[in-house]
Amino acid sequence: MKKMILILFVVLYCFSCEDVIEVDVPTDRPRLMVDALMKIDTTVNSSLYTARVKVGATNDFFSEIEPVQLEEITLTNLALGETIVLNEVQTGSGVYSQDTSIDFMTSGTLELQIEHSGQMYRATTTFVPTVPIESLEQGEGTLFSGDETEILVSFTDRANREDFYLFDFDFNEYLVTEDEFYPGQTFSFSYFYEEGLESGSTLEISILGVDEPFYNYMNQLIVQSGGDQGPFQTPAATVIGNVVNTSANLSESERRDNFALGYFAVCQTYSESITIE
Template sequence: MIHAMKRILFLTLISFFLFTGCEDVIEVDLPEQDTRLVVDGLIRVDINETYIPVEIRLSLSSSFFDNNLPTSAESVLIIYEEYEDDIVVDQGSSSLAETSPGSGVYVPDPNFSSDQRISTSILDGDFLFTLLIRHQGRLYLAQTRYVPVVPINSIRQGTGTLFGDDETEVIVNFTDQPDVDNFYLFDFGFGEFLVTEDEFYKGQEFEFSFFYDQQFESGTVLDISILGADQTFYNYMDQLIEQSGDLQGPFQTPVNTVRGNVFDVTDLDNIDVIDNVDQPEVFPLGYFAIVQEEKGQLIVD
């Protein structure tokens, strides 16, 4: 049901002192990691807005202790196609441009000859969205479909604790959509996420507690979101939360062993199998998803 209620990663630096009249310097060699393209393509949709808030962030993975560095691409494009009986009946595209040179942030190109924004009205159809990125001479591809979500019924403050007194309990209540296998991603802010699936509460009202590892001042506003997820995105986030901890956003320093749905297709030889390139060590990091987001707030007592 609910995975990773609290995951805390402590990085401890240990200094060794020798009381022998001299001091030895101990150097620790960290494992070298290949630099990889990182794609932060989680697009959160407010269905009441006119356009999908498309924003793709590109960066390069860095060393163990450093943050990822923004990187620019030669081109970034989203293609969307609606299928009926395996036949494309509607299609469109959105050309993205960098908000400022070197930022690595890409949005629908405001200077294009036509409006490149994508209307939320198309989400009523069954569209397949394809993200194409050309970066440093290589071509990357990711595909996703829009995933809706149910609203949050209520959020209230609890009085329980999990590990100690310096915690804040919030109790979240929502009702699962019946007759469908549902997966959810909760964003509690401060880089803290939680995933859950409806295996044991299908079609029912469900309530659970989440514990922040700090106490907040009275009047503090906590923003909490529920996001739709398919099983693939659910599995990806579950692994990412497990391995990276909840001290920062999951796309900040993705773990090298967690692969998302973005593939290097530069040498693709079969268009029907996008992950068939026979280069197992050549892969990017990150994920591309378009999901509905429902928000809630709690004002701390």
């Protein structure tokens, strides 16, 4: 009985000492969020490709990204003079897609146009090639805790061109690199999964070709988030992508202020799998 009374006293004392602390967090107007990262694997024996865009809206710092419905979303190949309309795959999903050809996606400048809540948004890009991953191996190295899992990656840069790369290490973990210090050479590096991985886990690791603006954009996101920031996650601070407000009913300053988040990019992609031992 004395132990029960003592426990009750401690609990009441702890609750009586609690102070309510109110923290002001950043707020912002609702913003359109656009995930238009299109990965094209040219090793697949098919002439078709499904263009896919995910859209949502976010405002408060801790808010979830909610799917939104658009008035219209189109993708135009300016060189070919062809336009496709993307349709929502399921009502309320915020995911829009349409089948097209590999040639449509890989030749000339592509223009994405979005109409949402009476405002127009536009982004342009071109297909960026890359090189295959030559080898994936599990290493034995660690960093600080000793529980990390090391993956060794090798690839050979293509000579006579400036290349930027984005690596997708699964689990929304990304890394960017450029060939400034290894042009035309084989480059090997280690990537560490901080929390370690269970034996038997299979990873799919991809290399994407990106241009310099998208390289800089992803680098900012990765630095802010410590390495686990995907292009459709709410960034810790505002990182402006290439989706521009072009609404004719707004002034230039209003268009600059009412920007969208996210990015439109079309990247050649090679993927390899590795099973953790």
